[in-house]
Amino acid sequence: MVRVIGRRLLQSVPMLLFISVVCFALIKFAPGDPVQAFVTPNMNPEDVERMRHSLGLDLPGYVQYLIWLKNVVIGNFGFSLINHRPVLAQIVERIPATAGLMGSSIVVALLLAIPLGMLAAANRNRWVDKLLNMISYIGISIPSFWFAMLLIYIFAIELHLLPSMGMRTIGMSSTWDILKHGILPCIVLSFSHISIYIRYIRSNTIGQLKEDYVQIQYAFGSTKRQILFRHVLKNVLLPIITLLGLSLPDLIAGAIITETVFSWPGMGSLGITAVFGFDYPIIMGITLFSSLLLIVGNLLADVLYSVVDPRIKVAK
Template sequence: MMRMAVRRVLQIIPLLFVISIISFALIKLSPGDPVKMFVTPNMHPEDVERIRKSLGLTFPVYIQYFRWLGQILHGNLGYSLINSQPVLGQIIQRLPATVGLMGTSLAATLMFSIPLGLIAAKYENTWIDHVLNMISYISISIPVFWFGILLIDFFSVKLNWLPSLGMQTVGVNSFGDLVWHAVLPVTTLTFQGCGAYYRYVRSNTLSEIRKSYVEFGRAKGLSIWKLLWYHVLKNVMLPVITLLGMSLPALISGAYITESVFSWPGLGSLSVNAIFSLDYPIIMAMTLFSGLLLIIGNLLADITYQIVDPRIRK
């Protein structure tokens, strides 16, 4: 296992290099000009060219890339083109909000989807299974922004029970107020994620309960629930671990749409604003962070495989 981990860690550098080249090329090929954010109607063309030169946009594309890469190798993610603030500082400032939101929603997703998947498999082709399947189809199909707007309209506008925007009330810094503001975005993300996790758990549970070790356990007198929780669940968790590894980049990139809908001051809203403003340094930094976390997530998933299933270690 250690040899595999070392090999995968050594692969991170060339993978990130390829990701950076592709991302930089796509950004340069995208339409728009970040200089237009600074241009006023009466500005002289020489002033516009001076702004373009100060931003380093007059160099050839490959020189711009290597200048940016040199800064990255020295631990400098650059400065935002819009507010001239260090990119790393903005990411660190917004990171807790995104990690808290995404971590809570991911924990809630697992807490609901795993038991419901086991229950649906236990009561296959009954009304319980049909109802849960219908809810999961809705969860997978419904656009997350539309569901979030529905929650805001019902619980915030009509009932006035929950706040609709922001992370905290102005002038209030209590933990209870933070939790109160997080209810709707966490509910939105949890409902969206439960559908996929539920389908994985249910389908794998159905294939596992038909295997011989489950029949042997039933023959010994073990209850079906004990078999599900203590034996079947271990094998069912393998594909779930894969989903968890692929969900790790969301802790950095954040829920782009959800954070925008609820005005949650995390990395998702930062990335959306950077995309609309063509803020290249922030876009590149977020892309690299997402790629790095995806690689780390897959590595952690492979390591967890070997811990959960001894057959893989052999």
């Protein structure tokens, strides 16, 4: 197992290198100039060029990339072009907020989707199944930013039940205050994944209910509830591990949109601010960390799958 993990980590190095090349090229081809953020109406062209030289933006694109790559290898992700703070420090500051939001949304999605998906399968083609299918189609179809604004209008503006932005109320540092601020972003981020997981669990449960071991349990006198939660559930949960790894890209993309709408102080809102400000070092740093998170997440999913399913161990 250790050799497999080490080999997967080594294989991720060229993938990260390729991602960094593509991202750097897209940044350079994109319209806009970060120097314009510092230009004033009274500034001479010589001062503008001097500033461009001090930032290293007058060098050829491939030279800029090689300099950036050399610094990253030694752990230096550079400084922000906007606030001149270290890129790594800003990302590390935002990781807990993003990790907390993504982690809570995954937990909520699984806790709701597993029983609801099995309930839909157990009541196939009945009103419960049709209702859950309709909710799932809605969750898959609606845009997350529209759903976020709808929740803000209902729960923050009309009902005044929950805060609409930020992670903390000014002057308050309680855990309950953080939880209240995180309820709406967590609902938005988890709703679409709940819908996907419900459909997936429903389909797998229906397939498992047709297997021979289910009929044998019926012959032994087991109830439908006992069969679902003692036998079928174990077989249904195995593919969910792989589905979690595959849903990480959508989860990160959704976190960027959700954090922007709710002004959640995570990596997503930092990345959007960097894009609008042409802050290239921040964009590259967040892209690299997001890619690394995806690779590690898929690796953990594969490892966990092999731990849970003994047949994979035997095959290896």
